[in-house]
Amino acid sequence: MTVNEVEDITETQRAVKITRLYHEARLAESEERLVWKKCFEYYNNWVDGKLGQWESSWREKMGDKTMLSFNMVRKFVRRIFGNSIQMRVEEKVIPRDDVSDPMIAEILGDLRKYVYDLNKADKISIAQALKDMIICGRGFTKSEWNDELDPIGEISISYVNPFKVYLIGKGERYDLLDRRGIIEVLPMSKEDLKERYPEQAERIEGLYENRDSDTPLAGDDYLPEGGSLVCDDYYDKEENNFKVLRYQKREFVSVTFVKNPITGELVEPRAEVVLEEIPFEKITKRVKRVRITTICGNLILEDGLSQYKHNRYDLVGWFGDMTMGRITGVVQDLIDAQMEKNKRRSVIIDILNRSPKGTILSTKNLFDNIEQARKDYSRPTILETNAAPGQLAGSIMAAPSDLTAIPAIVGMEQSSEEDMKEITGLGDASLGIVPAGVKSGRGLQELKGPSETIISVFFDNYLLSRQLLAQLVVSMIQQFYTEPRRIRILGDYTQKFIPPEMQQAIQMGLVSVEEGAKIIAINQDALSNITVGRYDVIIDNAPYSPSERNRQFYDLLNMRSIGLMIPDEAIIAASDVRGKQGILAGMQAMKQMAAMQAMAGVERGNNGKSASPKATPPMPGDLMFNRAGVQSPQMAT
Numbered sequence: 001m002t003v004n005e006v007e008d009i010t011e012t013q014r015a016v017k018i019t020r021l022y023h024e025a026r027l028a029e030s031e032e033r034l035v036w037k038k039c040f041e042y043y044n045n046w047v048d049g050k051l052g053q054w055e056s057s058w059r060e061k062m063g064d065k066t067m068l069s070f071n072m073v074r075k076f077v078r079r080i081f082g083n084s085i086q087m088r089v090e091e092k093v094i095p096r097d098d099v100s101d102p103m104i105a106e107i108l109g110d111l112r113k114y115v116y117d118l119n120k121a122d123k124i125s126i127a128q129a130l131k132d133m134i135i136c137g138r139g140f141t142k143s144e145w146n147d148e149l150d151p152i153g154e155i156s157i158s159y160v161n162p163f164k165v166y167l168i169g170k171g172e173r174y175d176l177l178d179r180r181g182i183i184e185v186l187p188m189s190k191e192d193l194k195e196r197y198p199e200q201a202e203r204i205e206g207l208y209e210n211r212d213s214d215t216p217l218a219g220d221d222y223l224p225e226g227g228s229l230v231c232d233d234y235y236d237k238e239e240n241n242f243k244v245l246r247y248q249k250r251e252f253v254s255v256t257f258v259k260n261p262i263t264g265e266l267v268e269p270r271a272e273v274v275l276e277e278i279p280f281e282k283i284t285k286r287v288k289r290v291r292i293t294t295i296c297g298n299l300i301l302e303d304g305l306s307q308y309k310h311n312r313y314d315l316v317g318w319f320g321d322m323t324m325g326r327i328t329g330v331v332q333d334l335i336d337a338q339m340e341k342n343k344r345r346s347v348i349i350d351i352l353n354r355s356p357k358g359t360i361l362s363t364k365n366l367f368d369n370i371e372q373a374r375k376d377y378s379r380p381t382i383l384e385t386n387a388a389p390g391q392l393a394g395s396i397m398a399a400p401s402d403l404t405a406i407p408a409i410v411g412m413e414q415s416s417e418e419d420m421k422e423i424t425g426l427g428d429a430s431l432g433i434v435p436a437g438v439k440s441g442r443g444l445q446e447l448k449g450p451s452e453t454i455i456s457v458f459f460d461n462y463l464l465s466r467q468l469l470a471q472l473v474v475s476m477i478q479q480f481y482t483e484p485r486r487i488r489i490l491g492d493y494t495q496k497f498i499p500p501e502m503q504q505a506i507q508m509g510l511v512s513v514e515e516g517a518k519i520i521a522i523n524q525d526a527l528s529n530i531t532v533g534r535y536d537v538i539i540d541n542a543p544y545s546p547s548e549r550n551r552q553f554y555d556l557l558n559m560r561s562i563g564l565m566i567p568d569e570a571i572i573a574a575s576d577v578r579g580k581q582g583i584l585a586g587m588q589a590m591k592q593m594a595a596m597q598a599m600a601g602v603e604r605g606n607n608g609k610s611a612s613p614k615a616t617p618p619m620p621g622d623l624m625f626n627r628a629g630v631q632s633p634q635m636a637t
Helices: 003-028 030-044 056-062 072-085 102-119 125-136 190-196 198-205 331-354 370-377 406-424 441-452 456-480 500-507 546-561 568-574 580-604
Strands: 087-095 138-146 154-160 165-168 181-188 241-259 281-296 299-305 315-319 321-323 326-328 359-363 381-385 396-398 485-490 511-514 517-522 535-543
Touching: 003 030, 003 165, 003 181, 003 241, 003 281, 003 299, 030 072, 030 125, 030 331, 072 087, 072 125, 072 331, 072 456, 087 102, 087 456, 102 154, 102 456, 102 485, 102 500, 102 517, 102 535, 125 138, 125 154, 125 315, 125 331, 125 456, 138 456, 154 456, 181 190, 190 198, 190 241, 198 299, 315 456, 321 456, 456 535, 500 511, 546 568, 568 580
Parallel strands: 359 381
Antiparallel strands: 087 535, 138 154, 138 315, 165 181, 181 241, 241 281, 281 299, 321 326, 359 396, 485 517, 511 517
């Protein structure tokens, strides 16, 4: 046996072992994934391949009876989703140590915005992962450096279908670093595989396909533990694609660090540095690194340590609620109440449809011509029955209608909707229904507060996932944005409202502000080198719904009306008027021109004295109420 044959055997063993991990995870999560599927079906109002929220077993029981679906699940999911996206979330980059520069931290924060905008992350990947998190408890985004956005490479943020991700092993950490690994299933046709891995085209051609689901996997003789794997583990007959498995795991490797004799800090040298030429003390330690192995069946397509310096998985999980490793969402708790509502409403309609409206009962042979009797009595239905004991032959009576059960059924149906409100924590106030007697916005907010505290865990986890994603992106910016370049950051920027750290960058020529954009020059010199230093991300968030913006605007007007010195620019910035950045820029230009004219007036004044400036006319007071009932002095008088 040659060396190459030994290597092939070892490679096959590793590939089949990963396939077995996927096989075991698929079996372990099979019941749980049926629940996820059910959650999405109820949200989409499309269960078991048919319109409506009725499973096949219930459809058989109901037969030809009325089956109605009132999709309350989507209403509650959209309300929680809307609350989340209406938050103004700001991922702020901060220095992690004394060596890092606050000015570079501000620049990294703007570069993060650039990457998000380039990928439309908030609109696409983050929004979809958030919705998955609410529906089935988990969503995923991936951050990687590839050539999808730019031929020479760019940071990509993409959405990952939760059904294509398998978490290997148990764990309780939100960042998944205590898991044995993550397997991502990448569906590919044989042609796609050959184009992606042309150097292995011959081996790819030999992969099994179109076999029965119990066909053993080629190479199962090399399984370390024995046993066999089947075709379903690497080929999807429904989608007619191979299952390419991308397996990420953390494993121990030996790494040599250089110890700083002054600070005692251990630094991992860059790959191009020759360790023998470094005069400082060198220490070798066993540390964990992420290894990424991509396989299909018994064939390894790619294998190696992750290229990313952040040393974390490139998948970020968005988890609704995690307790002792169990991840759950909202919809699974709503399914029973939703089904109860559908059944009760359907039963009511069915009772009304089947009630004998316009029906009369008669003893047999009372009418010579039953059809003529129907016309004479103007009744659509006449039922002939045998005379009951004690009843005179030849009698006729209206058929009784028993609707006594309907009020009880209606009450049970309404109870199921109330149960859904209790489960989600969204009461009437949270759904926009103003209770009788509540007239102020503050009162409505007080009613919403206690109930929405129940779903605050979703908001907290949403913000934590945003922080983890931002940390990955900032690390990748420092790792890959190494060349001198100028980057345009879009947004509502005016130089007056630039933070002090960025003002310093403007003075140094690293940042310039244009109308609606900020231009950042990076890696031009040592001062603008963004690859040096250690930085972290914190999350600052605040409600940013239209009503909240409206309230803040009127609060500023009312503070102005009672005599507080609120700048005009602050009021305009808080408004929703179109083109406000142009208005602010025009106001700033007018102030600069007025200042220049005042200085010129001083120089031309008689005897060196300037003329007294004209008094500024008073601003009109606020004649409107804000939500808390505060009013201007003019309105009070």
